[in-house]
Amino acid sequence: LHQGTRQAQPKPSKIGPIPELQVMVNIDTPADLQEALTVAAEGIGLYRTETEVLMKGRLLTETEQEARYTEVVKTMAGRPVYIRLLDLGADKAAPWLRLPPEENPALGCRGARLLLSHPEILREQARALARASIHGPIHVIYPMVTDRDQFHQLHALFNSALTDLPSESLLHGIMFEVPSAYLQAGQLFQEIDFGCIGTNDLVQYLFAADRTNDNTGYDALLSHPVLWELIQELAKAAQAAAKPLSLCGELGGNAHFTQKIIAAGIQAVSANPKQVFAVRQAARRVTLNKSKGPSNKQGDNAEERKKAP
Numbered sequence: 001l002h003q004g005t006r007q008a009q010p011k012p013s014k015i016g017p018i019p020e021l022q023v024m025v026n027i028d029t030p031a032d033l034q035e036a037l038t039v040a041a042e043g044i045g046l047y048r049t050e051t052e053v054l055m056k057g058r059l060l061t062e063t064e065q066e067a068r069y070t071e072v073v074k075t076m077a078g079r080p081v082y083i084r085l086l087d088l089g090a091d092k093a094a095p096w097l098r099l100p101p102e103e104n105p106a107l108g109c110r111g112a113r114l115l116l117s118h119p120e121i122l123r124e125q126a127r128a129l130a131r132a133s134i135h136g137p138i139h140v141i142y143p144m145v146t147d148r149d150q151f152h153q154l155h156a157l158f159n160s161a162l163t164d165l166p167s168e169s170l171l172h173g174i175m176f177e178v179p180s181a182y183l184q185a186g187q188l189f190q191e192i193d194f195g196c197i198g199t200n201d202l203v204q205y206l207f208a209a210d211r212t213n214d215n216t217g218y219d220a221l222l223s224h225p226v227l228w229e230l231i232q233e234l235a236k237a238a239q240a241a242a243k244p245l246s247l248c249g250e251l252g253g254n255a256h257f258t259q260k261i262i263a264a265g266i267q268a269v270s271a272n273p274k275q276v277f278a279v280r281q282a283a284r285r286v287t288l289n290k291s292k293g294p295s296n297k298q299g300d301n302a303e304e305r306k307k308a309p
């Protein structure tokens, strides 16, 4: 190879944490932790505990669960860890649970409802989480919660399993993914320690558009103003109650929406590790635009005036 024709290799540019947006990652099992560390994740924003259960076709024992959660907490060494209670049913079907057949599983016994109807599943997971929380705080996410009463029931069930186990390092919050929870956000934020937005199910239930059906125009709905109004209102409610709020659905990892997410008042997202770089890059553009300050704004206006007829 001639020296003169050699192309300069682009250096892999790393964008680390940025002030505008905390970027955490989603994991399915502790095996995903290495990738989370590689991208310098600022926390585990969503550990979907049901994924391994669905892959294995059985529930994990309490001891197995404790080992998984402990590994995550220890590996993240003080960075926030959000672990979701088993979110089973509908698109996360577990036929081996032998639930009665349903006409419409998306509106049936799933998420919070399934946990309430199978208290022993919730109790085992609660005990495993409590034992793991000895090694560091755990944010426990309750899935598909519809209102404050349902959160109370789940929370009481969770606590009833702990008796002699420590609970001081457990924080309790809900995934905001059913529209009714948005309408009760003010009351819910009085009770919960934090909130997570689940845009995948939120879009499905808000617009009656099946998330697994390509013919519902689901992707286009991600830009619908009604969705963004809801997100903005929830961010305000979280802020008024001084409770953390993060956005965890696929939208959180879609860099096309990062600036919109920040503009809506969201300060934390959880993305898949492969999306972290692009999300940080997009968020960094918000920082840069801000730092250009008012003189830049004037420039923009001048440009606009030039374009005007």
Ligand code: PEP
Pocket (backbone or CB within 6 Å): 046, 048, 087, 177, 197, 198, 199, 200, 201, 202, 248, 249, 250
């Ligand atoms: C969601 O619904 O947006 C979410 C984060 O959870 P899942 O995709 O697992 O339902």
Ligand code: MG
Pocket (backbone or CB within 6 Å): 177, 198, 200, 201
């Ligand atoms: Mg969901």
